[in-house]
Amino acid sequence: MTAIAQNLKKILKELPEKVTLIAVSKTKSPDEIMEAYKAGQRDFGENKVQEMVWKQEELPKDIRWHMIGHVQRNKVKYMASFVHLVHGVDSMKLLREINKQGAKHNRIITCLLQVHIAKEETKFGLDERELTSLLLELSDESLVNVDIVGLMGMATFTDNEKQLASEFNYLSDLKARLARDYPQLKELSMGMSGDYQLALEIGSTMVRIGSSIFGSRN
Numbered sequence: 560m561t562a563i564a565q566n567l568k569k570i571l572k573e574l575p576e577k578v579t580l581i582a583v584s585k586t587k588s589p590d591e592i593m594e595a596y597k598a599g600q601r602d603f604g605e606n607k608v609q610e611m612v613w614k615q616e617e618l619p620k621d622i623r624w625h626m627i628g629h630v631q632r633n634k635v636k637y638m639a640s641f642v643h644l645v646h647g648v649d650s651m652k653l654l655r656e657i658n659k660q661g662a663k664h665n666r667i668i669t670c671l672l673q674v675h676i677a678k679e680e681t682k683f684g685l686d687e688r689e690l691t692s693l694l695l696e697l698s699d700e701s702l703v704n705v706d707i708v709g710l711m712g713m714a715t716f717t718d719n720e721k722q723l724a725s726e727f728n729y730l731s732d733l734k735a736r737l738a739r740d741y742p743q744l745k746e747l748s749m750g751m752s753g754d755y756q757l758a759l760e761i762g763s764t765m766v767r768i769g770s771s772i773f774g775s776r777n
């Protein structure tokens with residue numbers, strides 16, 4: 560068994576049944592992705608639209624591609640025909656563009672709304688007030704070619720468990736508070752190589768793991 564297959568197997572053993580493992584393959588080659596594919600992995604995550612597009616063209620068509628990075632509106636058209644889930648949606652303008660491109664391809668594109676949970680300024684995402692106003696706007700304006708199925712968050716890059724737990728708990732509580740009005744928010748995409756075990760304890764339904772599967776990136 561290859562190292563990639565071994566890593567996958569080890570991680571899958573730790574995941575509760577209903578949790579989706581997204582193998583984050585950014586910067587990794589098609590050959591490396593195929594190692595994971597041959598071991599049974601089908602969900603892969605990329606953070607750049609162009610990179611995801613050429614890999615999608617080259618690799619098996621039953622791969623489910625997750626866009627986990629920040630998306631520029633003018634790039635949506637390149638991935639609209641195939642993207643499985645867009646994790647980093649953080650504006651109404653972007654949602655309208657995803658809706659428009661979804662309509663062109665006669666698809667409903669599923670999305671998560673990215674919430675800013677980290678202490679760091681650099682991470683993208685909505686704060687709670689922006690999130691609730693976006694959800695309200697969405698109920699007025701029906702975008703029939705998008706489907707919002709949950710929330711995504713990126714914790715601070717730290718090994719301080721207390722801080723990580725408080726950020727994950729914040730996101731999980733937010734989802735719980737919104738559940739009555741927005742029961743469609745079922746998914747919680749949180750947890751990466753360094754913090755996924757903690758994220759799982761706090762209710763993550765999707766973990767995005769790169770380096771623990773494929774090794775470190777350059």
Ligand SMILES: *Cc1c(COP(=O)(O)O)cnc(C)c1O
Pocket residue numbers: 583585606627628713750751752753767768769770771
């Ligand atoms: C790169 C990336 C990951 C995976 O990071 P690892 O630490 O390699 O597991 C997860 N989520 C997002 C949004 C990323 O950009």
